[in-house]
Amino acid sequence: MAAYIVRRILQAIVVMLTVALIAFSLFRFVGDPILALVGQDTTLEEQAELRKELGLTDPVVVQFARFVGNVARGELGISYGQRRPVIDMFKERLPATLELSLLSAVLAIGIGIPMGIYSGLHRDGWLSRVFQTVSLVGISLPPFLVGILLIYLFAVFIGVLPSQGRGDTVQLGWWSTGLLTWSGIKSLILPAITLGLFQMTLIMRLVRSEMLEVLRTDYIKFARARGLKNRVVNFGHALKNTLVPVITVTGLQVGSIVAFAVITETVFQWPGLGFLFLQSVQTVDIPVMAAYLVFVAAFFVIINLIVDLLYYVIDPRLRLDRTTSSDHGG
Amino acid sequence: MAEPLLKVENLRVEFPTRRGTLCAVDDVSFHIQPGEVLGVVGESGAGKSMTGIAVIGLLEAPGRIAGGRIVLEGQRIDDLPYEEKRKLRGRKIGAIFQDPLTSLNPLYTVERQLIETIRTHLEVSESEAFERAVSLLREVGIPAPEQRIKHYPHQFSGGMRQRVVIALALCAEPSLIIADEPTTALDVSIQAQIITLLKRLCRDHGTSVMLVTHDMGVIAETAHRVAVMYAGRLVEVGPVKDVVRNPSHPYTAGLMASIPVIGRKVENLSQIDGSMPRLNAIPEGCAFSPRCPQVMERCRRERPPLDTRGRTEVSCWLHAGESVDA
Ligand SMILES: Nc1ncnc2c1ncn2[C@@H]1O[C@H](COP(=O)(O)OP(=O)(O)OP(=O)(O)O)[C@@H](O)[C@H]1O
């Protein structure tokens, strides 16, 4: 157990260091950070002094180590564009992105999995056919188009839901939440559907095909032959066996929800990290871009860790030593 | 003769397909006495498994029982609602399938799978079920059952897993076990052990067995009677001695001649030219007529009924009319 977890955590650290190296290279080698910081009237001597002061003359390895240390302490540098600490900007924007992503993930998982189970169990039912058709739409429409269609339908045409922004938010410490006001919740609905639709259909189709697969296995036939109740066979035996692949994909999808949020946030003018990132790309605000990169990577790494731990909980073949499995003979 | 435990009468299993209806089991009738082992043999695709699946009520759509009756202990079971059939499975009819490696759910311990089966059928407490599970494992020859019961399927070898499967089939003391090629997937060295175990257990518990196998050696050693299937039809059924030594049907004769060595498997019939027809191309009259060395004009036109000849029943025009003097 411990060895497995330690191994996973070490892998996660390696991944994060690699990402940090990329972020660091952005800083170091894309443009000149000094020119981005100083005004036009600074002399070359002053620039050189600043260069020294900021440690830019140290060996690259030392600089990288310092960079990693800073990131670990949450010092993400100063935004070139806004001349404010990036960490402060992130704190303002993070709640918007996380609340949106969370709701999308809940929608995708909470609706996608039951729909998948249903259409796996009732393969030829009419409702399953409806789900299949709907899912084709969800999987083939790009998110920005879904967003625009939803805005047109619900914000412009019917006019019941807002088309942009977060609505009113409530401050809880540094966290600003839109979940406690009516207008905040209304504002979340369209972006959450836009962001989660693709993942929902993907999860639904995956659960369906995994269910169909597992229901064909010998141990399910044998479970029925033992006279177990349908409910036990379908949910206790079949569903549990679909979990490993479903969790893998679901984990990745939750990760990509955060990544895809860039598009949805832009369509809905959602004041989150993705929107901030897009703006920073336009102004080549490298500290913000680098920090976003690190953030998304960290998110994926954490989700992967959780997925690995869940495997471990679900599948005994991973968690048991194999000393007893080598006995032979009948 | 005592009332049979299982009576299958004119069973017909159909699969509707786009290109017409396939008949996987066609007018099959046989019976199994209490405590009796009925061997079922025939080439691949003959309908052996389908017959067993129809009896335990696990035919999957679009397959369906299109005719006939299945009677267990005097009660008709083929027309019962799903839930009633489910209660019979495991309780009255146990099943053992071919591949022990895949018959057990990999995510649950043997303990959990045994206990859930026991408690599905018997009104016992968790601890009584546990006791029963341990003693079942001991009975099927698993060493140190108190410890082994806590293990997962992947921690057992193939032979041991098949023992667990047998224990699962025996959980609620069914009166009939359908064993569909229970040793085919196992190491040759282990096959005999499993068959011996199955034979002993069924004798001790008075359980009847429908034993589907390709191995005539197993039939000769284990079964009391044997049924021979061909293209979904029953061609001959009778006591092992009569059928093996003195087969009545030319197909059975070919089958026996092709396996001079006990333990050799029936894969193809070297003695008989051709191969079994596909279900969508079964000839008129006797299904075996195109390959039959003793074919007559009548065989190609009319389908022979299953007639009694001595202690066997055979479906062949060669023996038409003999039943009277038998
Ligand atoms: N879903 C299905 N649709 C159409 N035909 C089917 C279906 N399932 C099985 N069959 C047919 O039913 C026939 C009988 O199959 P069955 O499995 O009973 O053969 P078997 O005698 O057990 O052969 P084996 O020795 O290979 O196990 C086969 O010809 C098979 O093609």
Ligand SMILES: [Mg+2]
């Ligand atoms: Mg078979």
